[in-house]
Amino acid sequence: MPKVGMKEVRQQQVIEATMRCIVKKGLSQMSMKDIAVEAGVSTGIIYHYFKNKEDLLLQVLKESFRKSHERVMDTVEPLRQSREKLLKHLENINAVPKENPDFYIVLLNYLGQAPHNPEIHKIVTKFLSNLTSYANRYLSTDLTGGTFADVRLWHLPTILLALGMGLGIMWTLDRNSFSIEEMDVSLKDLISRYID
Amino acid sequence: MPKVGMKEVRQQQVIEATMRCIVKKGLSQMSMKDIAVEAGVSTGIIYHYFKNKEDLLLQVLKESFRKSHERVMDTVEPLRQSREKLLKHLENINAVPKENPDFYIVLLNYLGQAPHNPEIHKIVTKFLSNLTSYANRYLSTDLTGGTFADVRLWHLPTILLALGMGLGIMWTLDRNSFSIEEMDVSLKDLISRYID
Amino acid sequence: MPKVGMKEVRQQQVIEATMRCIVKKGLSQMSMKDIAVEAGVSTGIIYHYFKNKEDLLLQVLKESFRKSHERVMDTVEPLRQSREKLLKHLENINAVPKENPDFYIVLLNYLGQAPHNPEIHKIVTKFLSNLTSYANRYLSTDLTGGTFADVRLWHLPTILLALGMGLGIMWTLDRNSFSIEEMDVSLKDLISRYID
Amino acid sequence: MPKVGMKEVRQQQVIEATMRCIVKKGLSQMSMKDIAVEAGVSTGIIYHYFKNKEDLLLQVLKESFRKSHERVMDTVEPLRQSREKLLKHLENINAVPKENPDFYIVLLNYLGQAPHNPEIHKIVTKFLSNLTSYANRYLSTDLTGGTFADVRLWHLPTILLALGMGLGIMWTLDRNSFSIEEMDVSLKDLISRYID
DNA sequence: GATGAATGAGTTTTCATTCAT
DNA sequence: GATGAATGAAAACTCATTCAT
Numbered sequence: 062m063p064k065v066g067m068k069e070v071r072q073q074q075v076i077e078a079t080m081r082c083i084v085k086k087g088l089s090q091m092s093m094k095d096i097a098v099e100a101g102v103s104t105g106i107i108y109h110y111f112k113n114k115e116d117l118l119l120q121v122l123k124e125s126f127r128k129s130h131e132r133v134m135d136t137v138e139p140l141r142q143s144r145e146k147l148l149k150h151l152e153n154i155n156a157v158p159k160e161n162p163d164f165y166i167v168l169l170n171y172l173g174q175a176p177h178n179p180e181i182h183k184i185v186t187k188f189l190s191n192l193t194s195y196a197n198r199y200l201s202t203d204l205t206g207g208t209f210a211d212v213r214l215w216h217l218p219t220i221l222l223a224l225g226m227g228l229g230i231m232w233t234l235d236r237n238s239f240s241i242e243e244m245d246v247s248l249k250d251l252i253s254r255y256i257d
Numbered sequence: 258m259p260k261v262g263m264k265e266v267r268q269q270q271v272i273e274a275t276m277r278c279i280v281k282k283g284l285s286q287m288s289m290k291d292i293a294v295e296a297g298v299s300t301g302i303i304y305h306y307f308k309n310k311e312d313l314l315l316q317v318l319k320e321s322f323r324k325s326h327e328r329v330m331d332t333v334e335p336l337r338q339s340r341e342k343l344l345k346h347l348e349n350i351n352a353v354p355k356e357n358p359d360f361y362i363v364l365l366n367y368l369g370q371a372p373h374n375p376e377i378h379k380i381v382t383k384f385l386s387n388l389t390s391y392a393n394r395y396l397s398t399d400l401t402g403g404t405f406a407d408v409r410l411w412h413l414p415t416i417l418l419a420l421g422m423g424l425g426i427m428w429t430l431d432r433n434s435f436s437i438e439e440m441d442v443s444l445k446d447l448i449s450r451y452i453d
Numbered sequence: 454m455p456k457v458g459m460k461e462v463r464q465q466q467v468i469e470a471t472m473r474c475i476v477k478k479g480l481s482q483m484s485m486k487d488i489a490v491e492a493g494v495s496t497g498i499i500y501h502y503f504k505n506k507e508d509l510l511l512q513v514l515k516e517s518f519r520k521s522h523e524r525v526m527d528t529v530e531p532l533r534q535s536r537e538k539l540l541k542h543l544e545n546i547n548a549v550p551k552e553n554p555d556f557y558i559v560l561l562n563y564l565g566q567a568p569h570n571p572e573i574h575k576i577v578t579k580f581l582s583n584l585t586s587y588a589n590r591y592l593s594t595d596l597t598g599g600t601f602a603d604v605r606l607w608h609l610p611t612i613l614l615a616l617g618m619g620l621g622i623m624w625t626l627d628r629n630s631f632s633i634e635e636m637d638v639s640l641k642d643l644i645s646r647y648i649d
Numbered sequence: 650m651p652k653v654g655m656k657e658v659r660q661q662q663v664i665e666a667t668m669r670c671i672v673k674k675g676l677s678q679m680s681m682k683d684i685a686v687e688a689g690v691s692t693g694i695i696y697h698y699f700k701n702k703e704d705l706l707l708q709v710l711k712e713s714f715r716k717s718h719e720r721v722m723d724t725v726e727p728l729r730q731s732r733e734k735l736l737k738h739l740e741n742i743n744a745v746p747k748e749n750p751d752f753y754i755v756l757l758n759y760l761g762q763a764p765h766n767p768e769i770h771k772i773v774t775k776f777l778s779n780l781t782s783y784a785n786r787y788l789s790t791d792l793t794g795g796t797f798a799d800v801r802l803w804h805l806p807t808i809l810l811a812l813g814m815g816l817g818i819m820w821t822l823d824r825n826s827f828s829i830e831e832m833d834v835s836l837k838d839l840i841s842r843y844i845d
Numbered sequence: 846g847a848t849g850a851a852t853g854a855g856t857t858t859t860c861a862t863t864c865a866t
Numbered sequence: 867g868a869t870g871a872a873t874g875a876a877a878a879c880t881c882a883t884t885c886a887t
Contacts, residue, residue: 105847169371173285173365173366189431215443220424222423223426226426230422234378234381234382234385238415247411247416251451254450300874302871310856459867478765479765481677485861494868494869495868495870561763565676565762568822574822578826612835612836615812619811619814622815630777630807635803635804636804636807643808693880701879
């Protein structure tokens, strides 16, 4: 077993175990012991790699958002046309809860903490504003030369994000609340009529 | 101080103190002691009126949803035309976080628990499906004779709820993420184009 | 409802409810609330008739022993010959757990407290020595003119009591540990051979 | 102070502290804090080694019975003749309360719980039936070829156990209730007459 | 680096007792 | 006399964190 360069490996091991614990038991029901057992390490070693529980939880949130952002980029970024991007973005919104249901469970747990924990709050709002900016950027750069007025585009990124988050939460809580495939069609219809 | 017939009063007193504590400290950071102090009673008396913390938290959630539902009804129900109702509904969606910001803080706290607590999960999904049904009812009964196809209406209630929840969460986390008044205009525009 | 002379009635009501609670839940698992509910009164009123829980428990023990002693006297006392008394006594020993199983449950609960509570200890040892004295009295007064030596009689009462208590406890804990009817025969055999 | 491999040591340390607490204060008067102080450890560590108070108390009972059984075996088992064993057994019965008075205090505390706690009940009845079986075995295997009828032997083990328990309880409660040495003589007389 | 034993403050919950009505 | 609301101290239990090995 290599003893050098283990830092990143161990940290990742613990972060991923923590995510699984959050999904299984919930952020506030999960103890450091739970995490240690899930990760297959001792409780002591966690404190070697993370300052304390608070610190670990922040790293987990960052990692979770990093992965999510990566997924968005991998899917949407390669596309050329912003119209294509928009439609892919809409598909993405719907796909996340189904393809990565754990993300929403983790997100919900942290959203509940955000109002009372400045650090978490900062990271969450940063993540949300990043997503908004991103949509804003490709809409404004590529579509401004188009036929529709700017003013309507102004709120579109926010609306898309809100819709995505709202639908994601609803579907995560109850998979029968709507069909993702059918909702996909409706959303494209809704947004197409808006921007055309 | 009267000592008899205080049941309803005390229960309400404790429930409201609990809501304030959730807003102040967060669901899982708040102790029974905190609640007792906030309510101005002893910890013992809380257990006289509620089976345990879990029970109290469920009553708080129910009461919170009851009040919220009541507010929706008071505002939207008196209106005659479903078109009016729909627009008022849209206004409402935007108004809630501003007029009753605590509701969203409380909601976020419980949403984080919902995936891990069957009772909370049941109440939350019931609340969401009630709201959806309600919008569904006035849309389907009054607008079916209209000019637009049913199929589009099918998802409208869910979309409205998701939008409302998503925007509410975003604005609660960051009041600068968008202007409620401007978003009001955009939403009406978005939905009008969809149903016309 | 008569308000005078209620004292004895209420006290008896509470004492008997307490006995039922001890049988149902156990001395140390039973709360004043349990007793109040079982007796159909408020917790407050118990403190009107008994100084505190300790006092109530002592009254219950006394009452339990009073009733038990009464039963012994009613059965054994009317008999003329001490030989008859002795045999009846033996029958009695065996009959108690079957005819009044609750007595042994209550007794076991108090025996566990006796080593740590001087008041209970005093009452229990008094009860045991009373039973011993009683057997001693009718054996020594009536049998001393008989054919067997005094020295053997000396311990007979204690042996009888120990046997009775031991068998009672065993049968109370496990009704299949022996057959009371068969044990009756064996005991008479054992004791007859001893004194003849 | 070593910090590793302390499991067995600590468990024994806590179990023995618990026994002392039961003797000092009584099973239901004794708190986990009391035990921790008596054992010279923190309350937390007890929960590291025992699931909860119930679990600890069961281990204490098992250990107590294990030790007691060991003592019986060490004394009686080496003997060849079952007549010898029987007489030694009788001596033993009388010796326990004097040589190991704590055993009876502990036993009395658990006997009071047995009717209301299935686990304790099971362990206690198992212990009693083990003792009965043991006496039964050496009586039936070695004495059946003797001159006295089987039928009388049938109940002898139970009678011996009941006598032992009854006398032990009486003497534990009141050391003046009889002289152990004199009772020894009487018992041997009683049983000898019975089996001859 | 790694372990898991150990701590002790903090949490939920119970309950004998009191007391205003 | 009678009620049951109210108290608060004490109980069982948890858990983040530390530290000897």
